[in-house]
Amino acid sequence: MKFGSMMRTGLVAAGLLAGAAGSAFAQGAPIKVGILHSLSGTMAISETTLKDVMLMLIEEQNKKGGVLGRKLEAVVVDPASNWPLFAEKARELLQKDKVAAVFGCWTSVSRKSVLPVFEELNGILFYPVQYEGEESSRNVFYTGAAPNQQAIPAVDYLMANEKVQRWVLAGTDYVYPRTTNKILEAYLKLKGVKQEDILINYTPFGHSDWQSIVADIKKFGSAGKKTAVVSTINGDANVPFYKELGNQGIKAKDIPVVAFSVGEEELAGIDTKPLIGHLAAWNYFQSVKNPTNEAFIKTWQTFTKNPKRVTNDPMEAHVIGFNMWIEAVKKAGTTDPDAVIDAMIGIAVPNLTGGLSAMMPNHHITKPVLIGEIQGNGQFDVVSSTALVLGDEWSDYLPDSKDLISDWRKPMSCGNFNVVTGKCGGKGK
Amino acid sequence: MLFLRPLARLLPALASMLASGLIAVSAFAADLPALVGALTTGSFGDRETAIGALAASGEQRAAPILEALAAGQLYVRKSDNLVLIGKTDGNQLALTEAISGKTAGSGSEAELDRVRVNNRLRGVIEAAVGSLTLMSPDARVRRGAAEALFKRRDASSLAALDLALAAEKDPRIKRSMSEARAASVLASDAPPAQKLEAVALVRERADRDSLGILQATASSATDPEVKAAAAAGANAVRQTLAAWEAAQNVWYGISLGSVLLLAAIGLAITFGTMGVINMAHGEMVMLGAYTTFVVQEVIRTSAPHLFDASLLIALPLAFVVAGGIGILIERGIIRFLYGRPLDTLLATWGLSLVLQQAVRSIFGSSNREVGAPSWMSGAFQVGQINVTYGRLWIVIFSLLVFVALIALLRKTPLGLYMRAVTQNRPMASAMGIRTPRVDALTFGLGSGIAGLAGVALSQIDNVSPNLGQGYIIDSFMVVVFGGVGNLFGTLIGALTLGVVNKFLEPYAGAVLGKILVLVFIILFIQRRPRGLFALKGRSVE
Numbered sequence: 003m004k005f006g007s008m009m010r011t012g013l014v015a016a017g018l019l020a021g022a023a024g025s026a027f028a029q030g031a032p033i034k035v036g037i038l039h040s041l042s043g044t045m046a047i048s049e050t051t052l053k054d055v056m057l058m059l060i061e062e063q064n065k066k067g068g069v070l071g072r073k074l075e076a077v078v079v080d081p082a083s084n085w086p087l088f089a090e091k092a093r094e095l096l097q098k099d100k101v102a103a104v105f106g107c108w109t110s111v112s113r114k115s116v117l118p119v120f121e122e123l124n125g126i127l128f129y130p131v132q133y134e135g136e137e138s139s140r141n142v143f144y145t146g147a148a149p150n151q152q153a154i155p156a157v158d159y160l161m162a163n164e165k166v167q168r169w170v171l172a173g174t175d176y177v178y179p180r181t182t183n184k185i186l187e188a189y190l191k192l193k194g195v196k197q198e199d200i201l202i203n204y205t206p207f208g209h210s211d212w213q214s215i216v217a218d219i220k221k222f223g224s225a226g227k228k229t230a231v232v233s234t235i236n237g238d239a240n241v242p243f244y245k246e247l248g249n250q251g252i253k254a255k256d257i258p259v260v261a262f263s264v265g266e267e268e269l270a271g272i273d274t275k276p277l278i279g280h281l282a283a284w285n286y287f288q289s290v291k292n293p294t295n296e297a298f299i300k301t302w303q304t305f306t307k308n309p310k311r312v313t314n315d316p317m318e319a320h321v322i323g324f325n326m327w328i329e330a331v332k333k334a335g336t337t338d339p340d341a342v343i344d345a346m347i348g349i350a351v352p353n354l355t356g357g358l359s360a361m362m363p364n365h366h367i368t369k370p371v372l373i374g375e376i377q378g379n380g381q382f383d384v385v386s387s388t389a390l391v392l393g394d395e396w397s398d399y400l401p402d403s404k405d406l407i408s409d410w411r412k413p414m415s416c417g418n419f420n421v422v423t424g425k426c427g428g429k430g431k
Numbered sequence: 432m433l434f435l436r437p438l439a440r441l442l443p444a445l446a447s448m449l450a451s452g453l454i455a456v457s458a459f460a461a462d463l464p465a466l467v468g469a470l471t472t473g474s475f476g477d478r479e480t481a482i483g484a485l486a487a488s489g490e491q492r493a494a495p496i497l498e499a500l501a502a503g504q505l506y507v508r509k510s511d512n513l514v515l516i517g518k519t520d521g522n523q524l525a526l527t528e529a530i531s532g533k534t535a536g537s538g539s540e541a542e543l544d545r546v547r548v549n550n551r552l553r554g555v556i557e558a559a560v561g562s563l564t565l566m567s568p569d570a571r572v573r574r575g576a577a578e579a580l581f582k583r584r585d586a587s588s589l590a591a592l593d594l595a596l597a598a599e600k601d602p603r604i605k606r607s608m609s610e611a612r613a614a615s616v617l618a619s620d621a622p623p624a625q626k627l628e629a630v631a632l633v634r635e636r637a638d639r640d641s642l643g644i645l646q647a648t649a650s651s652a653t654d655p656e657v658k659a660a661a662a663a664g665a666n667a668v669r670q671t672l673a674a675w676e677a678a679q680n681v682w683y684g685i686s687l688g689s690v691l692l693l694a695a696i697g698l699a700i701t702f703g704t705m706g707v708i709n710m711a712h713g714e715m716v717m718l719g720a721y722t723t724f725v726v727q728e729v730i731r732t733s734a735p736h737l738f739d740a741s742l743l744i745a746l747p748l749a750f751v752v753a754g755g756i757g758i759l760i761e762r763g764i765i766r767f768l769y770g771r772p773l774d775t776l777l778a779t780w781g782l783s784l785v786l787q788q789a790v791r792s793i794f795g796s797s798n799r800e801v802g803a804p805s806w807m808s809g810a811f812q813v814g815q816i817n818v819t820y821g822r823l824w825i826v827i828f829s830l831l832v833f834v835a836l837i838a839l840l841r842k843t844p845l846g847l848y849m850r851a852v853t854q855n856r857p858m859a860s861a862m863g864i865r866t867p868r869v870d871a872l873t874f875g876l877g878s879g880i881a882g883l884a885g886v887a888l889s890q891i892d893n894v895s896p897n898l899g900q901g902y903i904i905d906s907f908m909v910v911v912f913g914g915v916g917n918l919f920g921t922l923i924g925a926l927t928l929g930v931v932n933k934f935l936e937p938y939a940g941a942v943l944g945k946i947l948v949l950v951f952i953i954l955f956i957q958r959r960p961r962g963l964f965a966l967k968g969r970s971v972e
């Protein structure tokens with residue numbers, strides 16, 4: 003019955019298009035797109051939004067007629083903030099649903115968990131969140147920022163514009179902050195900052211009592227040198243952290259805090275008046291004024307039926323990733339993973355900050371780095387922006403990775419090519 | 432004509448300035464509109480110069496314009512390039528002309544371009560406004576100006592400070608101003624003798640800011656005598672501060688302890704006296720926090736003037752909501768599982784997930800904003816300890832809840848029944864107490880108190896579906912440590928863990944600190960399996 007109706011549809015479509023010089027695939031079965039974001043558990047707070055934005059992008063693309071003449075169909079699964087479940091769900095998407103590409107993951111540990119699955123089954127994953135680098139896989143496209151697209155420019159900004167000489171590197175205790183802080187520490191020392199002017203502090207996930215740590219920061223900041231806090235504090239712990247900063251009267255002009263995990267979504271739960279002037283570094287802010295972004299915000303707010311719904315950086319990463327994938331599928335003329343992976347490199351699509359982002363041979367993209375200051379209305383004012391920066395997967399500031407590069411073009415096709423030994427396969431993954 | 436206009440406006444300002452012998456020469460060099468115009472264009476660097484020029488102009492309007500700029504309230508109207516000050520008034524902005532100070536109706540953000548500032552400019556503006564308002568008739572403004580200049584320590588504010596000092600009558604403000612002057616002297620290239628005097632003055636202040644100044648002087652001074660004096664001063668200040676730091680840790684510990692107490696005290700009832708391992712206890716706290724959110728939303732939309740009372744209104748409601756759901760849980764699930772701790776644990780664990788997801792479906796997964804009423808915002812200083820009103824009220828509130836609960840258990844018939852049932856169920860039943868009803872009420876009471884905790888915690892933590900999860904482990908820790916079934920044990924346990932945690936944190940870091948506390952409790956339980964205050968008597972068996 004189902005087969006029969008499909009045949010009929012196929013015949014009708016073929017009949018209709020027989021005269022037209024069109025694609026042979028016209029009106030075939032829909033192309034499935036997997037969405038692998040937690041809709042329950044601790045990460046639901048951040049990831050649910052990304053699921054929504056993907057549904058919106060797919061709906062918009064279908065309004066334009068889909069791709070290759072076929073409609074797109076979203077397959078949404080819920081890995082429930084459970085890292086092993088991510089791998090199971092990824093396998094389910096690739097094997098059972100036979101999706102053409104997967105958009106998903108937020109935390110690094112969830113990405114590490116699905117990585118072997120994608121490599122084994124030759125799938126395509128688009129990863130939209132800023133991460134610690136030190137990885138390059140043929141099957142993953144990293145549309146979020148690498149440390150050189152977020153952390154390093156932020157530190158440069160503070161050094162140049164606020165003359166910061168003392169640094170507190172505060173983070174949640176897991177792989178992203180630890181690696182980022184390692185890179186930053188190496189970078190700061192390279193810039194002549196002494197060990198005694200760097201304070202590194204880690205806190206557990208969901209830390210809620212910040213009194214003594216904020217007091218510590220205050221103490222560290224009273225050494226007569228301009229001090230700044232570089233925060234890789236994750237998710238939920240940020241709200242009590244910022245509340246405590248406000249409570250203890252730490253103003254941005256005394257000790258500015260620059261954060262890499264705080265965006266418009268996270269600020270939605272706090273009164274930002276005491277936080278005016280604290281900074282965040284991203285590749286996108288909702289407040290960026292240009293027609294593409296304004297149109298995007300409008301579509302998003304209409305789609306979610308909420309005129310106050312905010313947009314953020316990982317959403318933009320998904321927009322870029324999705325549009326790149328559409329272009330690559332068009333270029334390859336098929337959704338076959340090998341063909342699409344090869345077609346992806348070199349594709350450039352407009353980003354939401356008014357420029358073009360391109361996919362490079364290391365599976366990272368070029369984006370501008372924006373530094374924004376928190377405003378009283380929960381938005382950011384951009385105070386500095388760079389030209390396009392290419393994500394550097396292997397940090398130049400870590401001894402283990404400074405000689406490595408990644409190039410997925412043939413004939414090299416290597417994720418960790420050691421330029422000193424001239425061999426593929428150095429340290430790391 | 433060109434300078435008559437600003438001159439007329441300048442007269443009041445000039446009068447005071449002439450009296451003190453300062454004539455702002457540059458006021459005649461450029462007129463106000465040009466100065467203000469320069470604020471709104473060019474790079475941040477250009478605007479920094481413009482701020483300096485405006486401040487030096489001595490214009491009376493300079494201070495309000497600069498203050499508006501720092502607060503992000505300075506706008507340029509797109510249609511006619513007029514510079515306006517806009518204050519939020521509902522959805523609109525109430526506008527005044529920046530240069531004349533005349534009201535200019537209202538407008539929306541869309542018609543206006545906000546003049547952007549960054550941290551650096553805010554600092555420059557604060558110092559500029561500081562110099563401009565040193566002569567203000569309002570004593571509070573003068574004091575604030577002096578404090579701002581102290582922190583800024585810029586040699587260029589010396590002249591203004593000298594003038595203000597000469598005119599100042601209030602001894603306390605005079606003191607602030609001379610401290611600000613000393614800080615500025617240390618930043619200038621004054622002779623060593625003056626600097627030594629300044630070092631002494633800054634040293635007497637003995638707070639974090641003065642330590643910063645002394646350390647900076649100790650490392651940058653060229654004169655060896657000044658350098659030595661500053662280093663000695665910094666050491667002395669550091670010693671004073673170390674004592675305060677210990678006191679501060681105790682306060683932070685008490686504050687953390689009070690939060691633990693609030694979260695654990697409901698559990699002390701349900702787990703401690705009833706023996707029910709309730710993994711959904713944290714979710715009762717979360718429900719209390721969401722009740723607060725709903726109350727505030729209703730107040731915001733229908734009766735904004737009641738906002739300061741929102742928490743007081745939320746308290747009974749949170750108690751009823753969480754308590755009611757607690758009774759439902761007891762009647763619907765837990766009463767079938769008495770005596771089967773493992774089943775209870777699993778059932779309530781599942782229930783906690785159900786409640787979390789239910790809240791997530793209703794309110795969405797993102798954090799909800801719960802505002803602080805004015806009487807809970809802000810902070811005050813006790814010596815060098817910074818006490819925030821929010822934390823102070825939570826400490827007081829947790830003690831009140833504790834006292835009320837003790838009174839309920841000791842002085843009311845319900846309390847008598849509860850104690851009777853938990854101590855000897857068959858006997859209580861034989862005496863005519865309806866034990867199932869008492870069970871339901873006891874569980875409801877424990878849950879209701881968790882709801883109260885939620886109201887307080889909404890002030891310091893995220894109001895998100897995960898709120899409760901963060902407290903469940905800590906709550907069990909406190910109850911087990913304090914002694915199961917003993918409320919005083921819970922009080923002492925919570926405060927001890929709070930203080931120990933806060934003393935460990937600076938040395939061991941937050942992660943290791945938590946681990947150490949956990950190890951300590953495990954070892955302690957090994958020695959005294961029944962906690963700090965073990966219950967004695969038949970009920971224990």
